Structures are given as structure tokens and as C-alpha cells.
Amino acid sequence: MRFCLYILVTFLIATSTLFSQTKKRNFRQHEVGIFIGGAYYIGDLNPRRQFALTQPAAGAFYRFTPNYRYAFRGGINWGNIMGDDSQSDDADQLQRNLNFKSRIIEFNAIAEFNFLEYRISNDKYKFTSYLFLGIDVFTFKPRGQLGNSWIDLQPLKTEGQSKGYNLTQVSIPFGIGAKMNVSKQVGIGLEWGPRKTFTDYLDDVSGTYPDPSTAPLNSATAIKMSDRSKNAGSNINEQRGNPRTKDWYFFFGITLNIKLNMKAPPCHAYDH
DSSP, X not given: OHHHHHHHHHHHHHHHHXXXXXXXXXXXXXXXXXXXXXXXXXXXXXXXXXXXXXXXXXXXXXXXXXXXXXXXXXXXXXXXXXXXXXXXXXXXXXXXXXXXXXXEEEEEXXXXXXXXXXXXXXXXXXXXXXXXXXXXXXXXXXXXXXXXEEEEOGGGOTTOOSSOOOXXXXXXXXXXXXXXXXXXXXXXXXXEEEEEESOSOTTSOOSBOOOTTXXXXXXXXXXXXXXXXXXXXXXXXXXXXXXXXOOEEEEEEEEEEEEEOOOOOOOOOXXX
């Protein structure tokens, strides 16, 4: 994820440069918009492949722009992510034979920095690329396939945890995008955004295979979902996942934003 760290550093440098400048042209613009695209994840069941097993995603947002160069927005995104060892070329993953899917719902607050001056309804400033950085709170709910059914994994404590992991977490959204005007009131955009999480359990996989005789696996279903390998039962205390890395999820797609007509307060003249 060196590229992702590069984006963060570039964002900080660009923002610092922006605020060191003076006499920027200020204005106030309010927008509402929607996002339509896809979501995917990087983690133990998909360590490297960008855009693998992409699932549908959508969202809505409000953006406030006080300056040609930067903007602030808040919104909600929802989508699905999934991973499947059977889709890998790696022999260890094929042997492990785990899979999952999860819905993601996030509430975010984001700052944007425009590389070019940009304003809807102004033909002089009609296009820009941008960086963004923020924070969000998200919920997830990993489920694994058992026959024709999908089973909630967190309550099963498949790695012998004494306490289940939290299904509400904080992540850091950042990324790149481009936006342009298509009319006096409407703009469109493209955006790709990684989410740096602080959990390794988006996929319910992190540590080692537990010992069913001592770990608090609370049912026959828990034992079966813990070890789906072809030699199930002989992997006790062997590596199931990689606890040294956290999971990531990503949103990417197009945005459609509409400028709101919000009248400025009247300016009163005074006679002298």
C-alpha cells in the first residue's frame, strides 16, 4: 500500500501549500449528490488483487465548497465486499478453502483539495482532479457459506476468541478523483477511495486454527466454519490468517452532484 501512503503525503503537502497562500477567491457553494459504483476488499482472502470480486455500491452526500480549491463533504455509502479462497491461484489458499461476504455501511466526513480551481456553473473553472482525506465510522457483518446457506461468522468465534470482535469500526478514507461540469447546475465525477481500517476481521480471518476441545467454539457449526480445509481437524494452532496486516475495503465509481440555489442574505445600504 505504498501508493496509498504516497497519496496521504501528497494531500498533506498540497493542503499545506494551499493554506500558506493568501487572497484566494472565496465563494459559498452547496451541493447534494449520489454515488454509484463498486466495492471490494483486500485482506487474507484476497491479499493483492485490486478490483477482484467487485460488488455493487451506492451512496449519497452533501458537499460544501467555501473556496475554488477545497471543499468539505459528508455522506453515507453502502455496498458489499467478498472474498473466496477458491478464486485464488495460491496453493495455501486453495487448501484453506474459506469464503465470506459482508455488507458495508459507512458514514464519512471528508476534505477535498482541487488541483485546479473549480466551480459548478463557471465555464472558466469547469474541471479538476482532486485528492481527498477524511474519517468514517462503518459497520460490517461477515458471513460464510455453508451448503446453500450463509452463516453469520462473528458470533461463532471461529478462531477461538473469548470475546467477539466489534462490528462497528473506524477507518480512514482517502483517494483520488476528477470532477467536471455538465451544465449550470450539475457536475459529474469519478472517484477511487481506499479505506484504511484498524481491524483484521472484515473476512473473519486473522490468527490460528483453534483447538476445538479447549477453545470456546460454541456449536458444531462453529467447528465446521472454523476449519473448511480438506484436512479439517489436523490444523490445530497452525496459521489461519495473517495478524500482522489489517484489512482494507475500497469504494470506486461515478458521482452526480447538483448545485443548490441558496440565496445570500440581503446586503443593506446605509445613507450618510
